[in-house]
Amino acid sequence: MEEKAYDLIIAGAGPAGLTAAVYAGRYLLNALVIGELEGGMISEASEVCNFPSYESITGIELTKKLVKQVKSLGIEIKQERIIEIKKNKEFEVKTNISTYRAKKIILATGTKKRKLNIKGEKEFLGKGVSYCATCDAAFFKDKVVAVVGGSDAALTAALLLSEYAKKVYIVYRRERFFRAEPTWIKRVEENKKIEPLFNSNIKEIKGSNKVESIVLDSGEELSxxxxxxxxxxxxxxxxxxxxxxxxxxxxxxxxxxQRTSLPGVFAAGDITNNPLKQAITAAAQGAVAAASAYEEIKGKK
Ligand SMILES: Cc1cc2nc3c(=O)[nH]c(=O)nc-3n(C[C@H](O)[C@H](O)[C@H](O)COP(=O)(O)OP(=O)(O)OC[C@H]3O[C@@H](n4cnc5c(N)ncnc54)[C@H](O)[C@@H]3O)c2cc1C
Incomplete structure (x- = not known):
């Protein structure tokens, strides 16, 4: 099995990992990025309006620009899944494809979507149930859809879906939207296709081969x-x-x-206890992590 050695392995190819890679490239480190999803969560954002220098950019465009910048600096991105990281004399990183060695590690593996854990959620995944409006909105032209949640991600998903679907319900357990940015709330309120259903939870997703209805905790069933x-x-x-x-x-x-409790391991982005989980803060932490790793590697060269 291949076992290549690097100065630095960056686990994760979201804004934190890719920015760390930009800095590592500028420091001429022999670095590798291993991340399953290029761009990470931001690749799913339909519209990003708070990343400095872009008034508005899609998550996919932002991802393409970041990936291009990383590759232009000679850093490779491997779309592999890391299964295990072990610390011996150096770090050993085992993926679903290969094993790599590195002097330092930056962990930037971000977050995963929370599941509802209700009947029908797993069964109808890909058959009407989705965790990514950016990826799947276009399949729902002139259809009726429900978005569950009340955060920025839920509201932007509803706004995007309203461009395709004829009707978009937002099912939210609280009595009003208070977590989301006021700009998104205003746009949702002004959108005639979107109907928020407050103080509501979905109990079950029903259908035969694909989603046909949802059952709310009030007992009401919506097609x-x-x-x-x-x-x-x-x-x-x-x-x-x-x-x-x-x-x-x-x-x-x-x-x-960005040093963790284990020497040689740094962490950046949404995986850390950073209070603002956004692309800009993830990128900033990625930059700091790469600079810190560089200082330690340089000290030992
Ligand atoms: C729909 C949506 C809209 C958003 N809109 C905005 C916005 O407008 N503005 C904004 O600033 N932020 C927005 N965010 C938040 C932003 O996307 C995140 O804060 C940011 O992506 C965090 O970056 P990260 O690099 O820390 O982690 P992530 O983006 O989560 O990236 C994690 C990376 O690690 C990889 N990974 C995880 N585990 C493994 C493993 N075992 N092996 C290999 N790779 C692994 C993933 O594949 C991915 O590449 C949005 C998020 C969502 C979901």
Whole structure:
């Protein structure tokens, strides 16, 4: 089995990992990015209006620009799944394809979509149930869909879906939207195709071969063709747990140099206990992590 050695392996190809790679490239480090989904979560954003220098850009465009910048610096991105990271003399990173070695690791594996865990959710995944409006909205032209959640991600999903679907319900357990940015709330309120259903939860997703209806906790059954679940994120801590890193409520604890509790391992982005989980803060932490790793590698060269 191939076992290539690097100065630095960056686990994760979202804004944190890719920005770390840009800095590593500028420092001329022999670095590798391993990330399953190029662009990470931001690749799913239909519209990003708060990343400095872009008044408005799609998540896919932003991803393409980041990936291009990383590759222009000679850094390779491997779309592989990391299964295990072990610390011996150096770090050994095992993926579904190969094994790599590195002096330092930056963990930037972000978060995963939270599941509703209700009847029908698993059965109808890909048959009307989706966790990505950007990926699937176009399949629901002139259909009726429901979005579950009340965050920015839920509201932007509903706005995007309203461009295709004839009707979009937002099923939200609270009495009003208070978590989302006021700009998104205003746009949802002004949109005639969107109907929020407050103080509501979905109990079951029903259908035969595909989604046909949802049952609310009030007992009401609504005919829908699609259900988009946007109820938040949970951190991807499997690798952090293997390395026995200090966690805070499931998120990696770092110091201001992005060092974790294990020497040689840095962490950046949504996987950390950073209070603002956004692309810009993930990118900033990625930059700091790469600079810190560089300082330690340079010190030993
Ligand atoms: C729909 C939506 C809209 C959003 N809109 C905005 C917005 O407008 N503005 C904004 O600033 N932020 C927005 N965000 C939030 C933003 O996307 C995140 O804060 C940001 O992507 C976090 O970056 P990250 O690099 O820390 O993690 P992520 O983007 O989550 O990337 C994690 C990376 O790690 C990889 N990975 C995880 N586990 C493994 C493994 N075991 N092996 C290999 N690879 C692995 C993933 O494939 C991915 O490449 C939005 C998020 C969503 C879901």
């Amino acid at each position: 829908v063709d699609g259900v988009f679940i946007e109820i938040g994120l949970v951190s991807s801590t499997e690798l952090a747990e293997q390395l026995k890193l200090e966690l805070d409520d499931g998120y990696i604890v770092t110091d201001r140099h």
